Amino acid sequence: MKKKNKRLITILIFMTFFAFGSVILLFNLRENLIFFYSPTEVFEKQIETTQMIRVGGMVKNESLAKKIKTIEGRQLEEISFVITDFENELVISYIGILPDLFKEGQGVVVEGFLKNVGKFEAKTVLAKHDENYMPPEIKDIKSIKDNKI
Amino acid sequence: MNYFLNFINSGDHFSYVLSSYLIVFFIIFLIFILSNTKTKKLEKEFVNLIKNEEKK
Amino acid sequence: MIFNLANPLRFQRLTEKIEPITLNIAIILLLVGLFFCFFGSPPDYLQGETVRIMYIHVPCAWFSLMIYSIIAICSIFSIVFKHTLADLISRSCAPIGACFTLATLLSGSIWGKPTWGTWWVWDARLTSELVLLVIYLGLIIINNAYEDKSKADRYSSILAIIGIINLPIIKWSVDWWSTLHQPASISKFSSPSIDPSMLLPLFIMTFSFFFFFISILLVRVRGEIIQRKIEVIRFNRMV
Numbered sequence: 287m288k289k290k291n292k293r294l295i296t297i298l299i300f301m302t303f304f305a306f307g308s309v310i311l312l313f314n315l316r317e318n319l320i321f322f323y324s325p326t327e328v329f330e331k332q333i334e335t336t337q338m339i340r341v342g343g344m345v346k347n348e349s350l351a352k353k354i355k356t357i358e359g360r361q362l363e364e365i366s367f368v369i370t371d372f373e374n375e376l377v378i379s380y381i382g383i384l385p386d387l388f389k390e391g392q393g394v395v396v397e398g399f400l401k402n403v404g405k406f407e408a409k410t411v412l413a414k415h416d417e418n419y420m421p422p423e424i425k426d427i428k429s430i431k432d433n434k435i
Numbered sequence: 436m437n438y439f440l441n442f443i444n445s446g447d448h449f450s451y452v453l454s455s456y457l458i459v460f461f462i463i464f465l466i467f468i469l470s471n472t473k474t475k476k477l478e479k480e481f482v483n484l485i486k487n488e489e490k491k
Numbered sequence: 492m493i494f495n496l497a498n499p500l501r502f503q504r505l506t507e508k509i510e511p512i513t514l515n516i517a518i519i520l521l522l523v524g525l526f527f528c529f530f531g532s533p534p535d536y537l538q539g540e541t542v543r544i545m546y547i548h549v550p551c552a553w554f555s556l557m558i559y560s561i562i563a564i565c566s567i568f569s570i571v572f573k574h575t576l577a578d579l580i581s582r583s584c585a586p587i588g589a590c591f592t593l594a595t596l597l598s599g600s601i602w603g604k605p606t607w608g609t610w611w612v613w614d615a616r617l618t619s620e621l622v623l624l625v626i627y628l629g630l631i632i633i634n635n636a637y638e639d640k641s642k643a644d645r646y647s648s649i650l651a652i653i654g655i656i657n658l659p660i661i662k663w664s665v666d667w668w669s670t671l672h673q674p675a676s677i678s679k680f681s682s683p684s685i686d687p688s689m690l691l692p693l694f695i696m697t698f699s700f701f702f703f704f705i706s707i708l709l710v711r712v713r714g715e716i717i718q719r720k721i722e723v724i725r726f727n728r729m730v
Contacts, residue, residue, distance in 0.1 A: 294571045301652065308656045319668045321614035342669060385608030387537060395671055412607045417676040419542055420686040421533030439530045441540070448540040448605060455544045455601040459551060459594040463703060466590040470707050474714035481717050484724050 322395045325374040333400050341376060341406060342395040342414060343369035350390055355381075369394060380408040387413035499576055499716050506709040513709065517702035524699050527692035535689075542689065544602040550697040551595040554704055555623060556658060558588035562630070563655045566648035575719075578644040581651065582634050583711035587704060589627035596620060607671060615664035616672035619657060626654040640722075 312319070322342035323331070333339055349368035354361055366379045367390075378396050388394060393414035398407050443449060528546045535542035565581035568574050599617070600610045611617065630647050637643035665674040677683045683690060 290571060297567060297570060297652065301655070304653065305656065312660070316668070319615050321612070321668065321670050324669070342671075385606070386539075387606050387608075389537070392537070410609075412609055412612065412671060414671055415537055415606055415673055416684075417673045418684045419535050419538075419545070419676065419689050421688060422536040423533075424686060425536035438533055441534065442529060442543070445534075445540040451541055451601055451605050452543045455598040456547060458597050458601070459547045462590050462594045462597075463700075466587055467703070467707050470586075470710045470714070474710050474717070477714050477717040477721065481721050484721060488724065 324371040325369060325376040326371055328376060328400065328406075329374055335400050335402075338397065338399060338409075340395055340397045341369065341378075342393065343371045343376070345388070345390050345392055345394050346370045346375065347390045357381075369396070375404070376406050377404055378406045378408050378411075380411055382411070384411055385413040387415055389413075392416075499579065499719075502576060503713055503716050506713055510706055510709045510713075513702045513706040517699050517706055520695055520699035520702060524692055524695035527695055532689050532692050533686075538606055541602060541605045544598055545689075546692045546696045548595060548598040548602055549693060550700045551591050551598060552620070553697065554700055555588060555592040555595050555620070556661060558584050558591060558704065559623065559627075559651075559654070559658060562588065562651050563658075566651040569644060569648045570652070578640075578648075579712050579715040579719075580708070581630075581648070582644070583708055583715055585627055585630040585634060585647075587707050587711070589624060589631060591700075591704075592620065592624040592627055596624065612671050614670040614672060615668045616661065616670045619661045619664050622657055623654075623661060626650065626657065640719075 322340035323333075325341060325343055328339070328341055346368040351366050352363055353366075355364045356362075362381050364379055364381050365384065366377060368375050368377055370376075378398075380396070380398075388411065393416060395412045395414050396406065396408035396410070397412070398409040401407050442452070524546070528543055532543070532546075534540050562581045562584045565577040565584070568577035569581065596617075599620075603612075604610050629650055633647040633650060634643050637646070664670060665672055676685045685693065
């Protein structure tokens with residue numbers, strides 16, 4: 287066999303093994319690579335209340351509410367909203383500033399602690415946006431169309 | 436033109452966009468200049484070497 | 492044709508002609524692209540003006556991956572066929588790729604602050620792109636670490652081939668795992684989810700960056716060829 291062919295075959299074998307190894311490794315690490323859980327996963331998983339986790343989903347329409355709360359003598363505005371993955375919902379409470387992109391009907395990722403069933407106290411709120419880009423006028427036309435249907 | 440005027444007046448967003456453009460173009464410009472100077476330097480060195488070779 | 496070009500000397504003569512042309516095309520496209528970036532494209536319905544960062548962030552990200560693919564292919568060629576030109580190209584590509592990756596990370600970070608509300612998160616897409624930068628830096632370090640060029644080329648080729656595994660991870664990380672980063676807007680199998688008015692500046696900037704890349708690459712490859720010639724002359728003199 288020619289030397290060139292030998293080297294080619296060695297590389298191909300090496301790459302296949304390496305690719306297989308990586309795929310197996312990545313599948314086992316899946317759990318750790320996930321940036322956030324969906325509300326459904328939170329319910330299924332029995333997560334400890336002391337464990338800091340991230341939960342992501344859609345902010346439910348007309349669920350955003352604000353109320354003034356007094357904590358340690360200071361008046362703070364507590365924001366609460368519901369995130370949903372269209373199967374399960376989770377009520378989030380949060381004290382702080384929301385990112386600009388935070389909107390009802392848009393994606394969001396919150397980081398914090400699970401309180402009790404269906405309640406979540408967020409320490410940070412990150413807005414997640416989708417892969418759609420369009421000018422505002424077209425968005426208006428589209429939403430009018432969607433409403434008609 | 437309207438788009439541009441709105442963009443200039445967008446305050447916070449304007450500075451984010453501008454700084455990201457400046458950084459990206461700076462990096463590309465930097466690698467462009469570095470590559471050119473490196474090649475020019477090597478070309479000079481090569482020409483000098485050839486000259487010395489001919490002297491001998 | 493390919494074997495004709497694979498002769499470094501002929502390659503050098505050809506590139507000297509192409510170089511100024513690519514640079515001119517790149518600059519013209521850049522000016523046209525910048526016009527569309529700032530004057531000819533609307534703000535986004537959700538993100539507003541920050542969407543303009545996309546026009547440079549996305550091309551940089553594409554090229555960070557494309558340049559790595561070039562390095563990977565050249566590395567396989569270099570190990571299997573021991574071809575000098577493949578070594579020269581992968582050697583020249585590494586710093587350019589590193590720059591594009593750095594540009595991607597920095598512009599993405601500046602984009603992330605106003606949109607997501609954070610400069611950096613350790614999600615799969617961002618982390619794997621950072622790993623790509625580390626691999627690029629590793630390639631640059633190995634390329635310059637050895638007196639013996641052929642040894643350096645062999646080791647950096649091996650690293651580049653191992654690093655190929657990172658490419659599909661970057662590309663599909665947004666689909667495989669839940670990430671803060673949004674999934675791809677432009678894919679082969681569906682129509683793009685970007686409005687045509689925003690697609691135009693994106694593509695013009697992409698082509699502009701492409702020609703910049705080609706022009707920088709040609710300059711670097713030319714430098715590498717000259718360097719090899721210098722080394723040969725020096726070696727002959729010592730003997």
